[in-house]
Amino acid sequence: MTISLNRWRLVFHYVFGPVPSRRLGRSMGVNVVPLKYCNFNCIYCQLGRTRYLINDLRMFSPYEDIIREMEAAVKSRDYDYLTFIGDGEPTLYAGLGELVKWAKENQDKPLAILTNGAKLTDERVRDWLSNLDVVKVSTDAGNERVFRLINRPHREVTFERFIEGIEKFREVFHGQIWSEVMLVRGVNDNEDEARHIGEALRRYKPDRVYAMIPTRPPAESWVKPPESNALIAFAKNLSRYVNSDKVFIIDYVESGEFHVDKSDPLNGLLNILRVQPMTVEQVMNVIERNKLDPLILDSVRSLTKEVTFNGIKYLVYSSEHD
Structure with a gap:
């Protein structure tokens, strides 16, 4: 992806939102990895199966182009967090350190990253993320x-190395580590798995633990969320290893306003849909709230597919358009 200019208007390819986040409030995203380069192939991933299972750092796009977009966005948008993410795993982007450095020096909102954590085995990555x-x-x-069943990692990533990398990062990081545990019915939602996961968490001492369930269409159609009583029981079992006041249950879809640039609303909606499916209602709300042309919904539908998950209709971006 490259930056492009339309007369005097910057067309955003990497920065999107802010969007409502269950953990970060109004989160303005910086998407640094194209679909779908990742070192995991998680069965529950809302972006579908991993197309390129890699574990090496790559310069997917010039970091100068991304900084140009960040510079424009931080001046014009209201957000709570500036969050680095990817259509895959963001720590695989070789220019991430430059982006973090720029954001630390040129805007005053807290910085976050949504990562699986597997690349924290790399000292360079630990150094970049230590500034967040x-x-x-x-x-x-x-x-x-x-680990192999639910995350399906790259062959170089073993469970022990994965946890050791986060442990090493914990030793040098002075910010907050939040751990996300995605529960899949019949896979990791029982008492034994709560014990094993609790023992792993205790090794790197996260500041928060989010017990979550799939709320958007997953990569594998057989993936189902656990029943409510199983989710509550899991969180209670986890509290034996992590203080109960640090354990949070998230079992709902985000609500709130999604920001799109009124001068290029279709591109803004697609930039969000590339990183997370939206409900049909959410897309319609964006169109109605911003008094946009209702025909934009038809354009969005032509570039997405409608998937029903847990009784909710989602628009899922179709990767064939990339």
């Missing part, structure tokens, strides 16, 4: 067997 305020990592398993 919040680092969200994933810990969906507590042993190699379940």
Whole structure:
């Protein structure tokens, strides 16, 4: 992806939102990795199956182009967090350190990243992320067997190395580590897995733990969220290893306003949809609130597919358009 100019208007390809976040309030996203380069192939991923399973750093796009967009966005948009993410795993982007450095020096909102944490085995990545305020990592398993089943990582990523990398990062990081545990019915939602995951979490001492369930269409159609009583029981079991006041349950879809540039609303909606499916209602609300042309919904539908998950209709971006 490259930056482009339309007369005097900057067309955004990397920066989107802010969008409502269950953990970060109004989160303005910086998307640094194209669909879908990742070192995990999680069965529950809302972006679908991983197309390019890699574990090496790559310069997917010039960091100068991304900085140009960040510079324009931080001056004109109201947000709570500036959040680095990817259509895959953001720590695979070789220019991430330059982006973090710029954001630290040129805007005053807290910085976060949504990462699976597997690349924290790399000292360079630990150095880049040490300048952030919040680092969200994933810990969906507590042993190699379940790790391979639910996260399906790159062959170079073993469960032990994965946890060791987060432990090393904890030693040098003075901000907050938030851990996300995505629960899948019949895979990691039982008492034994709560014990194994709790023991793994205790090794790197996260500041918060979010017990979550899939709320958007997953990569594998057989993936289902656990029942409510199983989710509550899991969180209680987890509290044996992590203080109960640090454990939070999230079992709902975000609500709130999605920001799109009125001068280019279709591109703004697609930039959001590339990183997270939206409900049909959410897209319609954006169109109505901003008094946009209702025909934009037809354009969005032509570039997405409608998927029903847990009785809710979502528009999921179709990767064939990239």
